[in-house]
Amino acid sequence: MAKNVLGDDLQPCSMNPKTGFFRDGCCNTSGDDRGMHTVCAVMTEEFLRYSRAMGNDLITPRPEFDFPGLKAGNRWCVCLGRWMEAREAGCAPPVVLDATHASVAEFVDRDVLMEHEWNPKTED
Numbered sequence: 637m638a639k640n641v642l643g644d645d646l647q648p649c650s651m652n653p654k655t656g657f658f659r660d661g662c663c664n665t666s667g668d669d670r671g672m673h674t675v676c677a678v679m680t681e682e683f684l685r686y687s688r689a690m691g692n693d694l695i696t697p698r699p700e701f702d703f704p705g706l707k708a709g710n711r712w713c714v715c716l717g718r719w720m721e722a723r724e725a726g727c728a729p730p731v732v733l734d735a736t737h738a739s740v741a742e743f744v745d746r747d748v749l750m751e752h753e754w755n756p757k758t759e760d
């Protein structure tokens with residue numbers, strides 16, 4: 637089983653909507669996943685707008701790809717590079733650490749991930 641950035645078994649990110657490169661609900665990856673869809677993030681309005689402005693519209697439903705469109709609060713396996721760009725732009729979405737693939741730690745310092753850790757207790 638794949639590991640998460642905490643060193644434990646990778647947990648599901650979202651089954652509804654079903655996410656992941658393999659659409660298995662987890663942020664699993666392989667050599668075929670050139671985008672590295674490995675960061676389990678909780679969508680925010682700010683990130684969704686940023687991603688759309690950068691050319692990846694995650695808001696608009698695409699039934700032909702069985703994609704319902706995302707809204708704030710949804711969890712989604714986002715591309716590592718996009719998350720890092722969003723962080724530089726000041727709008728990185730919170731990260732669900734136990735559902736984020738261990739490979740992310742090769743590119744992002746653990747302290748940075750901890751700074752962006754999703755905390756359900758801070759949600760309204």
